[in-house]
Amino acid sequence: MEIGMFHEFQCPHGYSEARAFAESFEQVDAAERWGLDCMWLAELHIAPTRSVLSAPLAIASAIAARTTRMKIGIAVQVLPLCHPLRIAEEAATVDHVSHGRLIFGVGRSGFPRTYMAYGVPYAESQARFAETLEIIRRAWTLPSFSYSGTFHSFSDVHLVPKPYQKPHPPIRVAATSPDTYAMVGALGFPIFVAVRLGVLSELVPLIAEYHAAWRAAGHPGKGEVYLRVPVYVAPTEAQARDEPRASIMQFYQEMAAIIAQSATQAGTRAIENRAGRAAHLKSVSYEEAMREKVIVGTPDQVAARLQALRAELGLDGILAEMNCGALIPHAQVLRSLELLCKEVMPQVKG
Template sequence: MHVALVMECDYRQGRTQEEAFSEAFTIAEAAENCGLDGVWLAERHFATHRRPTDPMGAGIPSVVSVPLVWASAIAARSERLRIGTGVSVLPLCHPIRLAEEAATVDQISRGRLDFGVGRSGFARAYEGYGIPYGESRERFQEALDVILKAWTDDRLTYEGKYFRCENLCVMPRPYQQPHPPIRVAATTPDTFPMIGRMGYPLVTGLRGFDIPEVAQNLKRYREAWHAAGHAGNGNVYIRIPVYVAATDVQGQRSPRPAPCVPIGAWPRTLPAPRRAVVRPSQKSAWRGASASAR
């Protein structure tokens, strides 16, 4: 089991973008020094501080609109951490450019990139880029096909509905062969078995699901995985909110107001059935606590 840190690189009212960048790099350095296995970088677009007159506001602005650039900077500041995109929203970018950028990060980091991909459930990002959200699934599948071919074919030729190219030599090639590990995000129930059939490791979390729903979705993912004849049991990365404090008392009291922000935007997020307070010295315990939620 691996334990990593998810970074959304928020900056709240009263703070500056420069402070948000500095804080994020400090957190990544702490993850390296504390022995975490990796960091995962979200991708967020067009968020604004929530205002009653702005129904499109996403609540909390973020400076992580280009996660692969962040990944490159963190790679240069670390030696051991694996660095994941959690996730790169494939339909919003040209897949050949993404293939080039991800391979570059993989080379700079000497094979420490994990390439998490998805469609995103935020329609606002698609509106901002002028892409119909209804096309997201087809665009995602085509983009993933193009990226894989760009990394593995000597010359890339592709004829799809949204992307076309002929006889391209795409450079650089990834450091990891045949390519970095790919992990696909699932945020709706029907996506879990689809990813299982495709045979990809899974990214999911607790936003929009309670724990019994997560368990049922993972069951459907693994049933589809086995039905498609894939070896193993399917690997799952699940995002679990954690609050770190200096003492047990602070750990239980301080975070209570904070969940109101995301829960206000995600009303079906779990009414946590249990809590765990684990001291930093109990590394095996907090790994076990995370595993129990899977």
């Protein structure tokens, strides 16, 4: 089971941007030292009181230069906002700098406000995502290629550099709405799943749809499933319960407001039920979050919960959000990360 950390390079109120980068890199260095499998980088824009991680490939290159062992994942590159050739070049470059440690996670993001800032219609996000991904794959694997699509057209392009990994870095795709699980399965990519808008039990039938579509498309083996989930580990059960409470609850309140706002914007679909999910998030209790949305506890409790989820969901790995809500002090995040690496990982690996 792959154990990774999902990082947003948090910049909560009162932090300078320099402090946000410094503390985040200190956590990256500790993860490398303590044996974490992978550091996963978000892509977040126009969020000054949340994150400074707007350029994940640039950060990935910096991490590649200061580490030698840990894999570096993008979770996720928001493809509809990208120029496909530029991203293909930059990701291939990071793959070389890291000597083949890049995992290229992609998605389209569930929040229209970033699309508005970039001047890209959210209603085009699915079509732009599919076109951009196809162009990147061709650019990585063909000596030269031409392409004529709805949003991009290229003639006799020779991309340089080609990726270090052959034929290209592993690609994983995020499911942002219920109808995308089967789509990703049909395409034959490993999948990222998450429960920010729902609960863990809701993932069971959706993952079943993903696997069914995988088999129906004739792909060999089993589609891999990776869960992004808030995780907090502490020496005692009381500390694990109490220390992240304010941060986790603030996160869900802020998420409820963002989702409620996005529910009325063009391009969102009724199938996502954003208004209903926002109302539920606004009223969610901490006890419900602990039971159905997050994993908190002592090392033994967290290991047992992860083993149970692996059996229930067929997980191949997790992306642990170690500071969901960005209010957990830096020293406590480091302690939680150390316990995850040194005491939880040995119990769940293999």
